[in-house]
Amino acid sequence: MKAFSFFPRTKMPWNCFCCVSQDQEEPAETSRVHKNRDYPWDIYSLKELLHATNSFHHDNKIGEGGFGSVYWGRTSKGVEIAVKRLKTMSAKAEMEFAVEVEILGRVRHRNLLGLRGFYAGGEERLIVYDYMPNHSLITHLHGQLAADCLLDWPRRMSIAIGSAEGLSYLHHEVNPHIIHRDIKASNVLLDTEFEAKVADFGFAKLIPDGVTHLTTRVKGTLGYLAPEYAMWGKVSESCDVYSFGILLLEIISGKKPIEKLPGGVKRDIVQWATPYVQKGLFNQIADSRLKGKFDREQVKSTVLIAMKCTDNSPDNRPTMIEVVDWLKGGIGRRKKEITNHVDETEDEEEVYDETDTDHENYGMELSDARENITRARSQRR
The missing domain is CATH 1.10.510.10 (Transferase(Phosphotransferase) domain 1)
Incomplete structure (x- = not known):
């Protein structure tokens, strides 16, 4: 596999990823804007992801962590997805988004979570994954x-x-x-x-x-x-x-x-x-x-x-x-x-940055949420 660029290091502007900003949104029926020629991911529209997650409704939430929340969703094509929605934009959040999209978009292995695509526009940074039905x-x-x-x-x-x-x-x-x-x-x-x-x-x-x-x-x-x-x-x-x-x-x-x-x-x-x-x-x-x-x-x-x-x-x-x-x-x-492992284990000083990540509670509340999601979907229909 060839080497790939690292977003923050190259300081590429977000329009390099052909992102669709909120004021350039395309109709929901053309939800996936296109597939980038250089990368295997899809670039989603905000309308598609809002529709898929019922506008990021609380009943769709399946995980929450330090950088944002993860929502269950279903696309207009019937595909189940998990959408990580980063919290208020900051240098940290922008870095995590760039690193995760870059790495997940490039690596391909049956034991790594697949990246389906992303959306980056305005203050929204959304990463779309394959949905994992058996949780974490x-x-x-x-x-x-x-x-x-x-x-x-x-x-x-x-x-x-x-x-x-x-x-x-x-x-x-x-x-x-x-x-x-x-x-x-x-x-x-x-x-x-x-x-x-x-x-x-x-x-x-x-x-x-x-x-x-x-x-x-x-x-x-x-x-x-x-x-x-x-x-x-x-x-x-x-x-x-x-x-x-x-x-x-x-x-x-x-x-x-x-x-x-x-x-x-x-x-x-x-x-x-x-x-x-x-x-x-x-x-x-x-x-x-x-x-x-x-x-x-x-x-x-x-x-x-x-x-x-x-x-x-x-x-x-x-x-x-x-x-x-x-x-x-x-x-x-x-x-x-x-x-030959040394059996004695020394006490270690707890020097760390205790950081929660977004899959911390992935699926914890899903059984209850499923009923609410189904009910909400029925009501919308």
Whole structure:
């Protein structure tokens, strides 16, 4: 894949994207203005997206975060979509919009959330995605659907492998390489078959060939940040590997990355899991909602992979290519390397920019919203 331009760096004006401003709006029946010759996305009109989301009605809202809200919608052609509507325009919001449209418009992988198109005009910045009917991973682990336990062990492994493959693609196949910087359960969406789609690229960084790391302002979510990134702002592919290790433990155990203990003390998921690993009690780490229905050898090997990913030293962490290989069954070839993980986990200073992102509650309220949406649609007809 060829290298691509980075919007904020090139300072291209928005009319370069052939956007349709509000006072240049075309009729709703010609909703998609056209497909850009240089990019695979569609450029939507504001009228089409207003119609699709019932004017961004509250009943259509399926997620909300620091930069804006996500709405469910249906286009005039009957296609279900998710529309991220950025909040009041600011330099941060403009940056996130530019980065996400640029990256999602260029990358193509079955485990990355697909970009359908966007609208940019006036004060509106709207990003249109494929709609994910099974919501986000966080909804199933900690949200409304957690009690239903729709994620059995095979599905959890499939989600872990899919997420890892999406990250491996970003780190090793795209040029320049991409660091996501916000890997977490709420940014893993699930399609009709529960296939994982890594989402939300607003904090992503491009790493040119030959560059090992960048120093930047810390972005991300408490509990998932690698120590060297949280404390010194040093970001590399290894930071995503650390975040993925936390996510992997979360998938296995169903526990949150950080929990509050009596007295206000916080304990992260690595600190919680370490004593079980030291004693060889890997089955105790598995989510109790699985009721013992899991492959015990897979649980053990997957926990060891997660512990290796969350090593305090970035030099000791594997690459995402290795992680994918191990998760898919290549673990036997490198078992000794994985089990050499240092078991002691030091307490880390909580230096972070605690930032919510727009898929944080993706699908949390969708079951209730569905009835309201259907009722509203019927009334409009």
